[in-house]
Amino acid sequence: MTSQVSSPAEQTDAALVGEQRASGAGGEGKEVRRLDRVIIRFAGDSGDGMQLTGDRFTSETASFGNDLSTLPNFPAEIRAPAGTLPGVSSFQLHFADHDILTPGDAPNVLVAMNPAALKANIGDVPRGADIIVNTDEFTKRPMAKVGYATSPLEDGSLEAYNVHPVPLTTLTIEALKEFGLSRKEAERSKNMFALGLLSWMYHRPTEGTEKFLRAKFAKKPDIAEANVTAFRAGWNFGETTEDFAVSYEVAPATKAFPTGTYRNISGNLALSYGLIAAGRQADLPLYLGSYPITPASDILHELSKHKNFGVRTFQAEDEIAGIGAALGAAFGGALAVTTTSGPGVALKSETIGLAVSLELPLLVVDIQRGGPSTGLPTKTEQADLLQAMYGRNGEAPVPIVAPRTPADCFDAALDAARIALTYRTPVFLLSDGYLANGSEPWRIPDVDELPDLRVQFASGPNHQLADGTEVFWPFKRDEQTLARPWAVPGTPGLEHRIGGIEKQDGTGNISYDPANHDFMVRTRQAKVDGVEVPDLAVDDPADEGGSGARTLVLGWGSTYGPITAAVRRVRGAGERIAQAHLRHLNPFPRNLGEVLARYDKVIVPEMNLGQLATLLRARYLVDAHSHTQVSGMPFKAEQLAEVFKEAIND
Numbered sequence: 001m002t003s004q005v006s007s008p009a010e011q012t013d014a015a016l017v018g019e020q021r022a023s024g025a026g027g028e029g030k031e032v033r034r035l036d037r038v039i040i041r042f043a044g045d046s047g048d049g050m051q052l053t054g055d056r057f058t059s060e061t062a063s064f065g066n067d068l069s070t071l072p073n074f075p076a077e078i079r080a081p082a083g084t085l086p087g088v089s090s091f092q093l094h095f096a097d098h099d100i101l102t103p104g105d106a107p108n109v110l111v112a113m114n115p116a117a118l119k120a121n122i123g124d125v126p127r128g129a130d131i132i133v134n135t136d137e138f139t140k141r142p143m144a145k146v147g148y149a150t151s152p153l154e155d156g157s158l159e160a161y162n163v164h165p166v167p168l169t170t171l172t173i174e175a176l177k178e179f180g181l182s183r184k185e186a187e188r189s190k191n192m193f194a195l196g197l198l199s200w201m202y203h204r205p206t207e208g209t210e211k212f213l214r215a216k217f218a219k220k221p222d223i224a225e226a227n228v229t230a231f232r233a234g235w236n237f238g239e240t241t242e243d244f245a246v247s248y249e250v251a252p253a254t255k256a257f258p259t260g261t262y263r264n265i266s267g268n269l270a271l272s273y274g275l276i277a278a279g280r281q282a283d284l285p286l287y288l289g290s291y292p293i294t295p296a297s298d299i300l301h302e303l304s305k306h307k308n309f310g311v312r313t314f315q316a317e318d319e320i321a322g323i324g325a326a327l328g329a330a331f332g333g334a335l336a337v338t339t340t341s342g343p344g345v346a347l348k349s350e351t352i353g354l355a356v357s358l359e360l361p362l363l364v365v366d367i368q369r370g371g372p373s374t375g376l377p378t379k380t381e382q383a384d385l386l387q388a389m390y391g392r393n394g395e396a397p398v399p400i401v402a403p404r405t406p407a408d409c410f411d412a413a414l415d416a417a418r419i420a421l422t423y424r425t426p427v428f429l430l431s432d433g434y435l436a437n438g439s440e441p442w443r444i445p446d447v448d449e450l451p452d453l454r455v456q457f458a459s460g461p462n463h464q465l466a467d468g469t470e471v472f473w474p475f476k477r478d479e480q481t482l483a484r485p486w487a488v489p490g491t492p493g494l495e496h497r498i499g500g501i502e503k504q505d506g507t508g509n510i511s512y513d514p515a516n517h518d519f520m521v522r523t524r525q526a527k528v529d530g531v532e533v534p535d536l537a538v539d540d541p542a543d544e545g546g547s548g549a550r551t552l553v554l555g556w557g558s559t560y561g562p563i564t565a566a567v568r569r570v571r572g573a574g575e576r577i578a579q580a581h582l583r584h585l586n587p588f589p590r591n592l593g594e595v596l597a598r599y600d601k602v603i604v605p606e607m608n609l610g611q612l613a614t615l616l617r618a619r620y621l622v623d624a625h626s627h628t629q630v631s632g633m634p635f636k637a638e639q640l641a642e643v644f645k646e647a648i649n650d
Contacts, residue, residue, distance in 0.1 A: 030239075031246045032203075037096030038250055039104035040198065042191075043121050044113030044134075045082050046075045046089040049191035054091025056195055056212065060204040062264035062441060065252030066095040069561065071103035071634070072437045074378040083137075083145045088120040099256040101561040103438065105636040109201075111194055113168070115143045118152065127160040132197070134190070136169035164243055168193055175233035179226045189230035196234025203249050206235065260443040267406035267435035268295070270442060271365065272302040274413025276309050279335045281414070282421055282453035287334040288313045289326030294377045295433040296339045296367040319347035323364070327351055330360040331498065333457065333488040335417060339365040342384045343374065349392050352426055354500050356396040356524060359475075359484050361420035361427075363413075364388075364398075368432040370632045379632025380433035382557055383608040388428040389586055389615070395521045397528040399423070400585040402430040404560035407442035409435060412583065414451060419531055421455050424483040430585070432607075434558045434634045458485035458494055463506070472496065474508040482527035529587050536589040540578035541571070549578040551648050552599040554624070556582040556612055559605050559635060566640035575648050585612070588619070596622045603627060603647050605640060 040057070042050045051072055061068050071092040080087030094104035109130045112118040114137035125131065138151050152158055153165060172190040173183060192213070199206055210228050217224035238244050265273075279286030290300045292315065304313040312334075316322035323338040330336035340348060345366050355362045368384045370376025388400050399419050403412035409431055420427040461470035462485060474496035475484045487494040496508050504511035505519055542548030555563045560581050567579045580595060582588070596602055596616065602624045604613040610626035617624055627643050629635055 030244075032249055033246055034249050034251070036098065036250070037094065037100065038109065038202065038248065039092065039094045039107045040109045040111070040202075041090055041092040041107035041121060041124075042111045042113075042194070043088060043090040043117035044111075044191070045116070046080060046087050047082065048089070048113045049188070050089045050091050050113070053191045053195045054093060056209045057198060057204065058093050058264060058439060059212070060199065060206070060208055061093065061095045062262070063208055064205055065254065066250055067098065067100050067253040067256045067441060068093060068095040068264070068439070069100055069103045070094075070437075070439045071434070073633075074437075076376055076378045083114060083116050083142045085116050085120050085146055088116050090117070090121060095250060096256075097251040097253050099253065101565045102634070102637055105638050109198075111198065113137065113190070113194070115148055115152075116146045119146045119148070122158075125161065128162065130162045130164060131158065132164045132166055132194070134168040134194075135165045136167045166197070166237075166243070171233065171237060172230050175230055176226050179222060179229070181226060185223075186226070189227050192227045192230040193234035193237070196231040196236075197238045197244075198234075199231075200235045200238030201244065201247050203247060206231070257441065258443065262441045262443050264439050265407055265410075265442040266298075266437060266439040267403070267409045267431055268298040268367070268437070269302060270407055271403070271409035271413050271429070271431060271436075272299050274410040275299075275303065275335075275337055275363070275417070276306055276311060277410070277450055278414050278417035278453060279310060281450050282335050282417065282455060284333065284335040284455075285310045285312060286337065287311075287326060287329035288337045288339065289316055289322040289324070289329065290314070290337075290339045291316050291319045291322045291344065293319075293341050293344050295369055295436045296341050296344075296365065298436065299339045299365065299367075319344040320351065323348040323351040323362075327355050327358070327360065327362055330355070330362050331358070331489065333486070335363075335421070336361065337363040337365060339367070341367050341369045341377075342371050342387065345384060345387055345391065352398065353392040353394065353396045355426040356392070356398060357500050357502075358498060359424045359524070359527075360486075361417075361424055363416050363420055363427055363429055365429045365431070367436045368430060370630070376632045378433065380558070380634060381607050381630060381632065382430075382432055382559070383611065383630070384430060385556075385585065385608065385611040386614070388430060395525060397525050398426050398428055398586065399528055399531050400428040400430060402557040402583055402585055403435060404557060404581055404583065406435050406438050406440050410442065410445075414453070415583070418451060418453055421453055422483065423481050423527055423531055424486060425528065428586075430557060432558050455486065457491070458487040459491065460493065473506045475503055476506050477523070482523060482530060531584075531587055533584040533587060533589055535591040536580050536582065536595055538578055538580045538595055539567075541576045542578075547576070549576040550600040551576075551603065551644070552578045552580060552596070552601070553603045553605065553644060554580050554582065554596075554612075554616075555605055556585060559607065562635035562637050562640055563605055565637035566635075566644055569637065569641040570644045570648070573645070575645060577644055577648060582612075585615075593620045596620050596624075601625065601647055601650075603644065605629075605635060605643075607634070 042053050044050045073090045092103045106126050111132045113134045168190045172193045173186045176186045213227045214224045326336040326338040370379040370381040401416045403409040416427045416429045461472050463473040472494045570577050604624045605627045613624040613626040
């Protein structure tokens with residue numbers, strides 16, 4: 001969640017699971033313990049359905065009312081060899097009875113479907129954690145694939161953990177005997193058996209999952225019922241087996257959420273809804289010109305479902321065609337969007353420059369991933385900031401907006417649309433794979449809360465010549481925003497030239513005049529510099545009556561959750577530290593220089609090699625200290641907390 005309310009658990013940096021007290025008895029006399037939060041990681045082959053399992057557990061957790069944050073982790077290859085380390089797929093879910101900000105640093109429970117899943121994830125599992133292992137897969141060949149000379153279930157290497165050996169495959173096949181399925185078909189439901197077991201362990205609702213399975217396999221009712229049966233069998237196994245003597249309750253996070261209607265939402269889905277809302281609030285058709293690319297493709301998939309809201313999607317033959325179609329739609333009077341990731345931005349750069357020259361509203365949505373080149377297509381990174389800022393020929397300034405959480409992608413999309421429509425400019429929206437695929441509860445806003453984004457198209461002449469003739473000048477600007485008029489093609493009397501060659505101020509005629517080019521370049525820059533953005537808000541202990549902090553942590557984009565969780569831990573340990581987070585990266589908030597000057601030390605955590613820190617040093621001559629990570633994974637809160645403590649005491 002994006003709330004700034006600090007929970008006692010995160011204030012004191014206590015043990016992750018926190019309080020564990022007996023609170024009654026469950027079925028068969030089993031103990032029920034109350035926890036304040038739990039982190040679960042499902043891991044298996046990319047064909048084992050770990051993402052579906054995690055999604056279903058998350059959906060039921062959201063409906064129960066817990067706060068939550070998720071981290072899906074996909075293999076980079078489309079279909080890595082089965083049973084190998086590169087083929088491991090995992091889904092981590094952190095849920096709690098209070099406000100949380102990250103998917104958690106380390107799992108309390110690891111569900112390992114095979115030896116590869118165990119080996120790939122055991123390094124993240126703390127001592128004393130629970131490990132549920134599918135023993136059926138721990139045979140000689142699967143273990144040899146990942147370098148196990150002996151079985152880790154028998155050689156004592158897992159003595160530090162609470163290991164629960166469960167023959168998931170065998171139990172699933174046995175439970176599905178009545179369906180007459182082949183062994184291979186029956187095995188596919190073992191993820192539902194595991195989901196049922198975990199649903200019993202943590203008292204998750206079950207009705208929603210059963211309804212989901214029957215809907216998903218509506219055309220194959222036997223498969224639907226087989227999955228429901230496996231799910232129930234897993235639940236019953238937890239209820240009856242002696243190996244699981246304790247189940248756990250995590251109460252709803254009743255104090256974490258302001259009053260409203262909530263749903264669980266991923267970053268890409270929130271961004272899609274934000275784009276649809278922007279089109280409706282602008283009273284314009286929404287046009288998406290896109291080429292599929294990980295991790296942005298979900299936006300294309302989602303928007304294609306909403307033609308009833310005036311959305312038109314075009315899956316182009318390549319990245320260049322996608323943005324070309326979008327820019328054409330902008331010229332035609334639509335709210336135009338193109339979606340991509342870093343490699344696609346490189347291909348789109350010339351057309352983005354054309355959009356700068358034409359001064360038309362266009363949203364360029366970049367869901368960042370690890371690079372360079374193809375890099376880490378399923379992993380996260382923040383390394384496209386300088387590309388968004390400068391990655392075009394000539395002086396081609398573009399505003400940049402970055403959401404900070406999955407749910408915030410909705411508001412960031414509306415904000416980017418506001419800037420594009422008001423100032424007639426392309427706008428970069430920089431999300432990343434962590435936000436795109438992660439999820440959290442989102443309060444569904446009332447329509448009355450959404451901004452009015454309606455624009456006025458040019459409807460007639462706007463300039464009078466010396467002889468009194470009234471004409472239309474396509475580059476005569478609004479005095480406040482410096483935006484040029486938006487003239488829809490086909491409007492009588494508003495015919496005008498369009499193209500990439502420099503235009504004469506006002507008339508839009510082709511111009512090679514040096515003074516005019518200098519003026520137009522500076523004017524386009526002044527337009528972006530003048531974009532209205534809120535002042536940067538600073539969370540400083542001085543606001544609570546203290547003496548204030550000497551160290552500021554400044555972040556942007558998806559680092560918000562880990563930074564904020566780390567700041568809470570540092571403050572819980574008695575240290576003073578201030579925090580601020582940038583949504584607008586071009587232009588920067590007008591008070592940013594003054595904020596930076598108030599602190600002796602500025603720390604900038606980024607999932608790149610220091611791109612924002614470079615911009616801050618150049619613009620404000622401040623000695624910004626970078627803390628960087630380019631592992632393809634988000635920061636861990638504990639790691640950042642240690643960095644912040646060292647900086648404060650240095």
